[in-house]
Amino acid sequence: MIISTSKTTSPIIAYLIIAIFFIGCSTSDKSKNDNVDKVTQDSSEIDQTPKIQSQTKLEINIDHKSENGKVYFLGKTNLPEKTKLGLNLKNKSGYSAQDWEVYVENGKIKSVGFTERGKPLNGSYEMILFSPFNEVWQQEEVKKQLNFFTGDLIVDKDEVFGTRTLRLKETINITSEKSGKLEKIRDELIGEIYTYPFSLEVVIEKYGSPETLSGTTNEKWIAYFPKGDFTLVSDKSDNKIVSVFEGKSVNK
DSSP states (O other), X not given: OHHHHHHHHHHHHHHHHHHHHHHHHHHHHHHHHHHHHHHHHHHHHHHTSOOOOSOEEOOEEEEEEEETTEEEEEXXXXXXXXXXXXXXXXXXXXXXXXXXXXXOBTTEEEOOOBOBTTBOOOEEEXXXXXXXXXXXXXXXXXXXXXXXXXXXXXESSOTTXXXXXXXXXXXXEEOOXXXXXXXXXXXXXXXXXXXXXXXXXXXXXXXXXXXEOTTOOSSEEEEEETTTTEEEEEETXXXXXXXXXXXXXXXX
């Protein structure tokens, strides 16, 4: 009985083994083909990247914007993809900061966000954007393309790097978001009379209930408005608002 069952089932087992073998081969071939297709596609994408192969005039412009208390430098350029640039920022008060990891991506550049010890930048700054055309800064393929660029911003032997270098220097004026907001409040309030209904409907409802601060005398009233984060000074003789300062400022 046992011998009879074994003889019957052997062809079935053999068939299953053969089927599994062919399925495995098919799956393996498909996996290999998928990988080949992916590599071919990636190579095709690389080959389609534009290359600079003739004399080209440099085009670059840069601007800045304030966002969430930080200042970012953004620009557009015809420099090759993945060109590496550096950016130095300083002012006459001793502030100095750098971002030496700025790369061209799709014809655009963007720096990190700059602050001054966590506080928004405000005032006049010197901005220097630079890019040495050497093997230390640039990938070999990028360096080859940079050799075709010409323009007034490119020096043949830079005083710092000793090689062909893009160097753009500008003096920029930065107004922080907070500083700009304070100027609007000053324009709105200074010269106005701090009495009802102006005091309630314009100032208190908008900027919060005032907190009288030390420094208030028989001649002047000094108060902090929390929603607006400013200190107001008014003349008690006529209730005219004479000054507005940033934050909580006592003894004004």
